[in-house]
Amino acid sequence: MTGFDAAAAIRAKRLHDRAAELDAADGLAALRDRFLLPEGVVYLDGNSLGALPAAVPDAVEDAVRRQWGTDLIRSWNDNDWWDAPTRIGDTVGRLVGAAKGQVVCGDSTSVQLYNALTGAARLRPGRTLLLTDPDHFPTDQYIADAVARTLGLTVRRVPVRELPGVLAADGPDVAVAAYGPVDYRTGELYDMAALTDAVHAAGAVVLWDLCHAAGAVPVELDAIGADFAVGCGYKYLSGGPGAPAFVYVAARHQDAFDHAITGWHGHAEPFGMHGTYTPAPGISRARIGTPPLLSMLALEAALTAFDGVDMKALRAKSTSLTGFFLDCADTLLDGLGFTVATPRDPERRGSQVSLRHEHAYPMVQALIARGYIGDMRAPDILRFGFNALYVTHADVAGLAAELLRITEEREYADGRFAARSTVT
């Protein structure tokens, strides 16, 4: 703790000790061994790319050498490649409260959004509005605009707080509301059940983007009566870089799901080689083309990190981590130009805490140089994801201490942290 003044050093030591107590009492601590975390790194960017689960390397090697190399084309049957999208979909479904037969894995989130949003809007012919969040992740907004264009709809950007009012006023015109339960910048968690009810009261359907929710916060798609959802595989699900996304189509909508990208894997008889499209029954119609099997099987292996995990206990640890970081920030970083962007009410918080600071970019670079990996989002957000499967309270206390050091010593002003790189 050299460089801190004496009072700060005492406060940091107290937080360090408190972290040790919390970690000692953590019933999920052993889950960390399900990940291969590099030495010297505290990884707080699992909300952008999850860490490597220990089960993945062997599974991928088997997929490459035995399934592809030796079994070759026979793997479509013998190693169940054909069923991978629905099989892995069911596994993801368990993490988001979806009974079997409602989730398919494959493609990117952007593609799944395009496909599902088209199918969702077609359920409400004659309605002209597609509502989405002006603070939604960019691709969600771009895809909403793209789908609205082809279907002749109008996109209206309505902040979450104003959504119930707009639905009450203009509900009969609304076809779809496309929202995320967690703000990707601030980590604010919205009430999915209440918003779903409000959308339904207007006679519209809801499409949830679960990218920052799946595996991170409790999601009960079936219980709240959600219509559609999409999400990515590479954040809290730790499925690997660009891991395939997933789509949920509630069973009651599947027969009428009239989606955009009618690829042959979604055909009722894909090997009949028919010239016109007849959608498969059930969730299989949400399949599109041939999925990237190596990435799919990596995701499947990664999901075993959740085997036997009590999602309520995981959520409790997550709120403990995020709450503790807020305590740390209050204790160590007060008066240093930070503001907390994330709600203090744990019920309104995802598994992430974001701070704002005018020097966010070089600060995050300086943190990374010190082995604490978070990320930033323009213009001024330092974003830290706390994957409760592998992050400890000691990591959190260390993060706060490093932020104090970087700020007090103005380390972020070092020229080597100023340059912008392609991806932050």
Add this chain to the structure above:
Amino acid sequence: MTGFDAAAAIRAKRLHDRAAELDAADGLAALRDRFLLPEGVVYLDGNSLGALPAAVPDAVEDAVRRQWGTDLIRSWNDNDWWDAPTRIGDTVGRLVGAAKGQVVCGDSTSVQLYNALTGAARLRPGRTLLLTDPDHFPTDQYIADAVARTLGLTVRRVPVRELPGVLAADGPDVAVAAYGPVDYRTGELYDMAALTDAVHAAGAVVLWDLCHAAGAVPVELDAIGADFAVGCGYKYLSGGPGAPAFVYVAARHQDAFDHAITGWHGHAEPFGMHGTYTPAPGISRARIGTPPLLSMLALEAALTAFDGVDMKALRAKSTSLTGFFLDCADTLLDGLGFTVATPRDPERRGSQVSLRHEHAYPMVQALIARGYIGDMRAPDILRFGFNALYVTHADVAGLAAELLRITEEREYADGRFAARSTVT
């Protein structure tokens, strides 16, 4: 050769000897060592799933353990993940006659078709027809119908032979012609240059599906003035199961390329987190969402199997293999109920030979049981792909001999070969 009559045995022996001569004179024979082919298997289904290139396992392990596991999120910069779609695209481009900056890798063929076909049709506003081949691979037809529906176009299915006539008659109404240069069932190869010219003479644009052409037959997209192309990574490119597809957008169309799925990776400033879409300049606008990196990097490693390969020499070997198989079939299989579905003119032949037989399905199963892996396509096609990088003339002679045995001994009538499995 037990079981053959004496005359057939002599003919088979002559073909076997001729194969040995041809292989001894094969200047590309050493390329076979760039693949890890299983013992006891002759692999003639590389037109469905290419064999495993020797460079892939280590590359994938590095991608998993070092790039993902150790470097984590930093790999987007430090290991050039961000540039993978255009970098690998350029590598594919070299195999299909595309100068740099015109090809992007990622997503499935179905998704790329949807996206590119939309962009292609929007280049010709006011024109109402989308022409495609009634014998095109199913997903091409389904996607043509899907795109036409959203854009208010009409799909007309016109066989390749009738295409010039239809273009001459109804050209001013045609927006796009979407065809493949190789018939996926028969292996017939069409004249891409002449058809491209005919499409252009009508003022329309052409979209080529190169799934059965890339890496298999000479393709010169720039030289023939093609407008758009898509293709898959997992057939003759041997990129692995479900390897990402690619899309070619000719440089002259890129500024006006107004595609369907406006994902954030195609944005001019993807990390600016803007709420509206501004397409990136150049080919990057054809990027969609986050690509499946493990599958992408497997494809990239696989493409090194083409390093330094003279594509003209590869084509010469391919026509030698397919021609030799036709000789073998004529010599050994005459009068046994087979008909040749593939043109005998090597100029009109892809890297595949298809035979028709009423018992095609169980015959292919019996062949597989004997270690000769081909596939079948409904209703009656036995399909054999000859990837000249790793198939030998001895493989071809052996295939014909096995077919003779299976037919003469009516082995295909064995009940164990009759049941249909999910994927053939």
